[in-house]
Amino acid sequence: MSATAPARRVLSGMRPTGRLHLGNYYGALKNWVSLQYEYECFFFVADWHMLTTGYEDTSKLPAQIHDVLIDWLAAGLNPGVATLFIQSHVPEHAELHLLLSMITPLGWLERVPSYKDQQEQLKEKDLATYGFLGYPLLQSADILIYRANFVPVGEDQVAHVEMTRECARRFNHLYGREPDFEEKAERAVKSLGGRNSTTYKQLRRKFQESGDTEALERARVLVTSNSRITVADRDRLLGFLEGGAVTILPEPHVLLTAAAKVPGLDGRKMSKSYGNTIGMREEPDQVVKKLRAMQTDPARVRRTDPGDPEKCPVWDLHKIYSDDATRAWASEGCRTAGIGCLECKQPVIDKVVEEVTGLRKRAQEFEENPELVRSIVAEGADKARDAARQTLDEVRRAMHLRAE
Ligand code: TRP
Ligand code: SF4
Numbered sequence: 001m002s003a004t005a006p007a008r009r010v011l012s013g014m015r016p017t018g019r020l021h022l023g024n025y026y027g028a029l030k031n032w033v034s035l036q037y038e039y040e041c042f043f044f045v046a047d048w049h050m051l052t053t054g055y056e057d058t059s060k061l062p063a064q065i066h067d068v069l070i071d072w073l074a075a076g077l078n079p080g081v082a083t084l085f086i087q088s089h090v091p092e093h094a095e096l097h098l099l100l101s102m103i104t105p106l107g108w109l110e111r112v113p114s115y116k117d118q119q120e121q122l123k124e125k126d127l128a129t130y131g132f133l134g135y136p137l138l139q140s141a142d143i144l145i146y147r148a149n150f151v152p153v154g155e156d157q158v159a160h161v162e163m164t165r166e167c168a169r170r171f172n173h174l175y176g177r178e179p180d181f182e183e184k185a186e187r188a189v190k191s192l193g194g195r196n197s198t199t200y201k202q203l204r205r206k207f208q209e210s211g212d213t214e215a216l217e218r219a220r221v222l223v224t225s226n227s228r229i230t231v232a233d234r235d236r237l238l239g240f241l242e243g244g245a246v247t248i249l250p251e252p253h254v255l256l257t258a259a260a261k262v263p264g265l266d267g268r269k270m271s272k273s274y275g276n277t278i279g280m281r282e283e284p285d286q287v288v289k290k291l292r293a294m295q296t297d298p299a300r301v302r303r304t305d306p307g308d309p310e311k312c313p314v315w316d317l318h319k320i321y322s323d324d325a326t327r328a329w330a331s332e333g334c335r336t337a338g339i340g341c342l343e344c345k346q347p348v349i350d351k352v353v354e355e356v357t358g359l360r361k362r363a364q365e366f367e368e369n370p371e372l373v374r375s376i377v378a379e380g381a382d383k384a385r386d387a388a389r390q391t392l393d394e395v396r397r398a399m400h401l402r403a404e
Pocket of ligand 1: 011012013014015046049138139142143151152153157
């Protein structure tokens with residue numbers, strides 16, 4: 001039996017830093033939840049990535065992984081729709097990482113901005129390790145092993161996806177050649193079937209003659225959404241669009257999250273390392289306490305001083321949580337000193353309490369049933385491994401290594 005081509009795929013990962021906060025929720029998770037209904041999605045907990053900076057004490061990893069999974073499930077990631085798993089449960093990532101390491105110039109890794117930045121920022125740790133240098137390449141393997149088309153990530157990860165594209169290009173260039181490629185590709189075009197093969201030829205010509213990237217993208221969709229062709233033919237057809245080699249590893253695209261900016265309690269970006277967070281499952285009493293103490297417009301010292309919402313982090317919360325009427329009331333009251341800051345915060349406090357209460361409730365089912373969480377990720381790892389093995393098989397074959 002020959003495997004057939006999958007639909008458009010999304011993949012993303014998150015390091016298991018422990019319980020997630022509202023910045024993680026609005027910055028990434030909510031987006032993942034909506035993507036799961038539009039694409040075939042793979043989401044994983046990147047425990048190996050955690051080791052690249054936290055190799056000294058690994059004892060808390062299991063609990064941190066568990067906490068992240070519970071937050072995912074509470075947020076609405078649906079294991080019946082998306083594939084949820086833990087990176088280290090799919091050792092295929094490691095084999096691809098090793099194979100890619102053979103063809104990756106050191107300069108590519110040294111040039112990734114996060115390499116030097118993180119070493120500077122985490123001075124207390126010795127990050128002059130092989131694993132830390134390889135961090136972005138491990139990420140490339142994570143993405144390429146699923147032949148993901150889209151990778152939803154924040155700005156800070158764009159350089160990693162960019163390097164992944166370079167890796168894929170280099171791999172295809174080195175190993176995607178076959179002696180009678182043109183002939184085989186022409187035959188594959190025919191196997192698309194009458195109308196589709198005509199459309200494919202038209203779109204290919206359009207791209208090759210005038211560099212029309214929209215035509216290229218449409219042709220790719222035509223190929224990847226066809227479920228009757230073999231994987232080998234799909235790879236030929238994708239490669240034939242642009243040149244003379246098989247596309248074994250397709251180049252992924254960043255799916256930039258148009259995320260709401262979640263301010264931390266001190267007004268800086270919400271981040272665990274700043275200690276300014278509100279947890280997705282924070283105790284309601286704590287939420288109230290933290291928000292009441294939250295930073296406001298520093299110019300508003302006394303109740304009688306008018307303020308400027310644009311200089312106040314609470315205003316960013318109003319943008320997320322409040323309706324137009326409440327926002328108008330807050331903005332007007334602030335500028336005229338008609339309301340005090342505590343008054344202004346109250347509608348936000350109510351909404352955040354309501355939100356964390358809902359999340360806590362949904363998390364409870366999973367907290368009380370660790371066996372359920374275990375079975376969800378076990379099933380996820382099985383599904384992920386099936387997909388990963390298919391790619392690895394093709395990779396091994398292309399490199400003249402043992403294929404299963
Ligand atoms: N590096 C990512 C982060 O720190 C996590 C990650 C690991 C990832 N592998 C990935 C994200 C693959 C997207 C795709 O957030
Ligand atoms: Fe911020 Fe509201 Fe206080 Fe104005 S009134 S400074 S918007 S908390």
